[in-house]
Each structure stands twice: as structure tokens, then as C-alpha cells.
Amino acid sequence: MTATERHLAEQLNLRLRHVVLMLRRAGADQPITSQQLSVLGSLEHGPRRMTGLADEHGVRMPTMTAQINRLERDGLVARGRDGADARVVTVRLTATGRDRLAAGRERRIGFLAERFANLTDEERTAVAAALPALDKLLGTSETRAP
Amino acid sequence: MTATERHLAEQLNLRLRHVVLMLRRAGADQPITSQQLSVLGSLEHGPRRMTGLADEHGVRMPTMTAQINRLERDGLVARGRDGADARVVTVRLTATGRDRLAAGRERRIGFLAERFANLTDEERTAVAAALPALDKLLGTSETRAP
DNA sequence: CCAGCTAACTTAGTCTAGCTAAGTATTCGA
């Protein structure tokens, strides 16, 4: 571990708490949690199976079962069956779910855009320039299903 | 909302899920949660009152009461009383708590530093350059007690 | 000066969201 790596790690660590705080503020007064919004987003381009959803969101199957139960209870998704394999449960967005996804996403993006509006052009450029590095740092691709 | 602001907001929104996933992976196999580590960090430079802790962590008082109950149960903090105002409860780190904080912080920083080690010099520079903008974006100072 | 309001916590009860262990039904492979 070089000094630079450690220093950056410390600096980022200091800010992680604020990221969590911002996420909470972004979700306040929304009728949907950020986890739910995230799952609805996974269903945007067609039905998915439970295993796929669990893998993509980095949780165990029972956690996803409970999450889908809540979303189904609220009428945002519907369970279905896979023709080829009778063990498989598929999940798809309902019309309500699609609306809720669009609304939630819009509010989230509006919330973030407001904050970007408070930055200078130079600061926005700096953030944009850091995005590829952020992707590598977060291991964006590692969490995808095979 | 300008096109740039909206675009950046969308890009960041896409990555927020991965931030949450990384945080979960960083906390896996640790004997302490990231919330607990965060609260212990607030106590590093001396005792704090419950209201101060709740404000700093953006939660309501009952949430902090429950959190401190868990930390006290595990022997990481101790409750005390304020001489001047008998309503006030103070919280301080125990020796065990201080050790646990150091260990947890070290693991977190190690975890992040490993990821920074996978970046190029240019990428690390880009991240470092974005830190001040990130602070403004996160509203780092807004969450402090007056 | 004390009665009543406010402030600082705690308790009780609810919800989301994570986990493991164990149960059921179905598929696949030797």
C-alpha cells in the first residue's frame, strides 16, 4: 500500500458517511425506498428471475423474496412462471410499478441535479473526469450476473 | 436545470447503487457495522451528548438511543451524566471501543486502498481532483451541529 | 415563586432490509 493509495482511501472513507447521509436525504418524503427503486430499475427492460435479481443486488435469495413480496403487496410488480423450468419464478413490472419507477427516478435525479447546480463549471468538470475512475473503484462490472 | 446538471445527476444516480454495494462488501466479515463504526468515530475526541450524536448522524433521538444501547451492551461505549444539566446523557468510548474503532477503520481503509491500487496514476489524480467538488455536492458541512 | 411550557432522553410499537437454517418442488445426471 503506497502513501497515495492510503491517503486517498482515508479521504474517501471520511466522505462515505456523507454519501449515506445524502442518500437518506434524497429518499426522504419519497413513497418508495432506494432499495425498491433499485429493484424496479432492474425490471425496466423485461422480466427477471429471483436469482438474477438477488445476484445483481448483492443479496441472498430470502432477502429478495421478502423485497418482491413487499413490491407485489404494493402492486408494483407481479410474479410469473417460467415456461421452460417450473422451479423458476419470474418478476415483472406492473403499469403502476413503471409509473412509480419513473417518478422516483425523476425525483432522485432532480435532487442530485439541484446539488450539481451549486457547483462551479470547474467542479462539475472535475466530477465528470472522475467518473471512469469511480467505475473502476466501485467494481461496477463485478456485480453483474454471469 | 441545465443539460449538464441533469446528465451528471443521471450518471451519478447510476453509480449510487454500486456505492451501496461496495459499502456492504467493505463491511462483510467485520465484527462491527458501518453505522456503529461511524458513531464510534464521533466519540474519538471526547464524550458527546445524545442530541449531538443524533444530529451529526442525521437520525432521530430514539434511533440513537437504540444504537448506543447496542454499543453499550457490547462494551464499546459507556453512558455518563452531565454535571451542568441533569437531563443530558453523555456517551464516551471505552478502551475496548477505542480498539474496535482503530481496527475497523484500518480494515475499511485497507479495503479502499486495495481498490485504489488497481487504478492508474491518472485515475487516482482524477479522484483526488474531484474531492473538493464532492464535498460541496455532499453538503459535508450542513450536517454538523451548530 | 411556582405552574406550566420546553428540552433531553427513553420506551413501546411498527417497518424495511439484511442474514442463516431448514423446507418444498423440480430438474438433471450417473
Add this chain to the structure above:
DNA sequence: TCGAATACTTAGCTAGACTAAGTTAGCTGG
């Protein structure tokens, strides 16, 4: 064809968030 593996659900635990309501202590205006 039968036994192991796979896909999911159920049951039960914990952390961590909330509101509403209770307790105790400080403060203040008539």
C-alpha cells in the same frame, strides 16, 4: 430411476430507521 443439485419460500433472528407517548429536569412569566 433415484439421488443430488437448483430455485425458491418460510421461519426466525438482528440492525436500524420512524412516530407517538412517557419521564424527568430546566426555564420563565405572571
